[in-house]
Amino acid sequence: MDFAFDARTEELRARLLAFMDEYVHPAEQVAHEQRARLASPWENPPVVEELKAEARRQGLWNLFLPDAEYGAGLTNLQYAPLAEITGRSPQLAPTATNCAAPDTGNMEVLAQFGNERQKKQWLEPLLAGEIRSAFAMTEPEVASSDATNITTHIERDGDEYVITGRKWYISGAMHPDCKIFIVMGKTDPDGADIRRQQSMVLVPRDTPGVTVTRAMQVFGYEDHYHGGHAEVVFDHARVPASNLIGEEGGGxxxxxxxxxxxxxxxxxxxxxxxxxxxxxxxxxxxxxxxxxxxxxxxxxxxxxxxxxxxxxxxxxxxxxxxxxxxxxxxxxxxxxxxxxxxxxxxxxxxxxxxxxxxxxxxxxxxxxxxxxxxxxxxxxxxxxxxxxxxxxxxxxxxxxxxxx
CATH class of the missing domain: 1.20.140.10 (Butyryl-CoA Dehydrogenase, subunit A, domain 3)
Structure with a gap:
């Protein structure tokens, strides 16, 4: 094992460190002051959009995605020291470089498992930083650390899926730019293989029956920069069957x-x-x-x-x-x-x-x-x-x- 950084990693590290010193760290106090004047605490302060534009200009964008077709094409070993650098300002730097959770994981899912229509409709605007997303898995009524416990129902009804359930601590869901949920639920709750009962579907935020009921706090913080952590109710929300990611039972x-x-x-x-x-x-x-x-x-x-x-x-x-x-x-x-x-x-x-x-x-x-x-x-x-x-x-x- 040779952990010496290769030439590309060293070059990106130098550029990212300079970006942090010149733009990100000075913006921390500015963002705090701007947020106090926003009409909604969930909006991005203007300086965040400025940071995103500068990061794109400098090529410090989508560094997390190993697929060169969509992202920077870095290996995990190349990305590791870059993620460490952004961790020094976790509220601003990951968002500025379009490397913030839960969007990162959702983009990886769409890149790896999404069909061409799903990639065009949702992955491309996420890669461009035009929208945000959320991953709806955790539930308040069950121990969600065991995914087989999940109770949200995803039922097939003709050419549609009907989603019913309650999720919480759904990161990013409070952000006004959050346009799409990846929802995990059970399509075959009585299936013999408990790890084949679950599926994932794409549910647009504006789908009738989807209600973001409240923001969940973390030690009193609402985590505005990441779009908060919401409780979300799905009350017979209907989406086309083509919104299934991968196959039934693959969740x-x-x-x-x-x-x-x-x-x-x-x-x-x-x-x-x-x-x-x-x-x-x-x-x-x-x-x-x-x-x-x-x-x-x-x-x-x-x-x-x-x-x-x-x-x-x-x-x-x-x-x-x-x-x-x-x-x-x-x-x-x-x-x-x-x-x-x-x-x-x-x-x-x-x-x-x-x-x-x-x-x-x-x-x-x-x-x-x-x-x-x-x-x-x-x-x-x-x-x-x-x-x-x-x-x-x-x-x-x-x-x-x-x-x-």
Missing amino acids: FAIAQARLGPGRIHHCMRLIGMAERAIELMCRRAVSRTAFGKALAQQGVIQNWIADARVQVEQLRLLVLKTAWLMDTVGNRGAHTEIQAIKIATPRAVVGIIDRAIQLHGAGGVSQDFPLAELYAGARTLMLADGPDEVHQRSLARRELKKYL
Whole structure:
């Protein structure tokens, strides 16, 4: 394994770092001020559209998509350090470069499983950043970490499918530009194979019977930049049968294909969040004095910083190994490593951000620093795309199988 960045990755890293320093970081406070003046908190501040236009001009667009026909054509190993860089400003940079969830996963699904009409109608405007999308899988009434529990019905009625169910924490659904949902539900709830009961269909937001009922908060945050996290009710919503993605019964497999890259993208960005927290921790430590000496001279602070650096370096190597395996043996061959980084990365980054908050005192939990919002995002990723315990259970079973 050679983790030295190739020439293309180095060139993109240099351009992206310059873009972050020149445009993204200065825009963070501007976006905050502009949002306070918007008619709707779900609209993009004008500076976000300016960032998107500049990113497209510089060729820093759709970097996540390995399919060269639609995206940058980068491998996972090439994209990993770029996602880390955007993770330093998770509210602005992924959106600015059209690399924000859930659109990324939805574009991957459409590129891989969509038919030509679906690609023309929905993938192309998503690739252009003209619309947003949402992925409707999680439900409030069941343990959605086990996708076989999902209760939303997708029933065939002639040339249509009728969708009935309630979803929540549907990321992106509050955004006014969110035009399409990918909805996962059961087309064969009594089927013998519990992993062939589910299907996915495309449901336009303006379909009669689709109601976005409320925005769900995350530790009090509404996550406006990502278009919020909504509760959505589907009350006998009808769509053409041609809106089925792939085949009936293929929803579980599509979900697994979607979540594999999504998990590693989250972990890449988490490392960038940790780097931002370490930077803030160091700047605070050298600039503040307590009990007669700089915080940087306090042994406990030095331990926090040293431990954080060790953890980040360990995590980065594991994420790069996982990316390399995904490129060389595929997502299935990298299953153990994907689960390992999904367990280890959010847990470690939450701890790093927590110590950074502690070092900042009252400022750490305020709106004057990004740490509280970084913490909320990192802590949520211990649940999103499957809670830690589900991955631990699966990983342990795989390890024990060697000895049975």
